[in-house]
Amino acid sequence: KQEVTxxxxxxxxxxxxxxxxxxxxxxxxxxxxxxxxxxxxxxxTSLLLIQSSxxxxxxxxxxxxxxxSSGRSTLYIAASQPGDSATYLCAVRPSxxxxxxxxxxxxxxxx
Amino acid sequence: xxxxxxxxxxxxxxxxxxxxxxxQVDSQVTMMFWYRQQPGxxxxxxxxxxxxxxxxxxxxxxxxKFPISRxxxxxxxxxxxxxxxxxSSIYLCSGGGQGGLEQYFGPGTRxxxx
Numbered sequence: 153k154q155e156v157t158x159x160x161x162x163x164x165x166x167x168x169x170x171x172x173x174x175x176x177x178x179x180x181x182x183x184x185x186x187x188x189x190x191x192x193x194x195x196x197t198s199l200l201l202i203q204s205s206x207x208x209x210x211x212x213x214x215x216x217x218x219x220x221s222s223g224r225s226t227l228y229i230a231a232s233q234p235g236d237s238a239t240y241l242c243a244v245r246p247s248x249x250x251x252x253x254x255x256x257x258x259x260x261x262x263x
Numbered sequence: 264x265x266x267x268x269x270x271x272x273x274x275x276x277x278x279x280x281x282x283x284x285x286x287q288v289d290s291q292v293t294m295m296f297w298y299r300q301q302p303g304x305x306x307x308x309x310x311x312x313x314x315x316x317x318x319x320x321x322x323x324x325x326x327x328k329f330p331i332s333r334x335x336x337x338x339x340x341x342x343x344x345x346x347x348x349x350x351s352s353i354y355l356c357s358g359g360g361q362g363g364l365e366q367y368f369g370p371g372t373r374x375x376x377x
Binding site for chain 2: 198243251253
């Protein structure tokens with residue numbers, strides 16, 4: 153069974169800093185990996201989707217990379233803002249249709 | 264992309280009662296899923312909602328407790344039956360295509376059982 157781990161569990165940074173969130177997974181046989189953002193008490197907002205054949209995806213200040221062979225993905229956030237404060241979840245999709253979610257990184261950006 | 268809505272957004276229910284959560288997608292999607300997110304934890308898949316047939320349940324979840332319907336490609340319901348305080352969670356509906364396609368989530372239903 154696929155296991156997904158996210159490190160760190162919580163992160164607090166001053167506004168303007170660049171930061172990296174980490175996601176690791178145990179089985180490299182995946183279709184894709186998706187990063188989500190979740191605000192307190194809310195649903196999930198899709199940030200980036202990386203297919204298994206891709207190395208990275210970019211959207212605005214966000215860049216996600218995927219190293220399938222080593223079972224790792226990173227989410228890079230440039231010039232962090234207080235509005236980036238949220239929980240960030242990564243999810244991997246092995247063969248089939250189910251997503252396996254990580255435990256999340258709770259990010260706080262201090263003004 | 265797909266926009267997913269859920270009703271109700273939140274509810275407070277008494278022990279022993281049942282609640283049905285509705286999920287509506289604004290476009291046809293191949294797959295629909297129901298997840299549970301217990302306080303402070305990540306998402307756990309309850310079941311895959313299959314159009315016109317019985318849902319496929321994950322280990323630890325059973326149809327008697329979580330009956331699911333999916334009459335068409337844009338709508339599904341999840342019922343939480345005979346509720347207990349342990350069922351207090353956020354319930355999330357998601358939809359997407361098969362294989363490598365992106366998955367979208369509804370805003371969730373926050374359920375509190377007293």
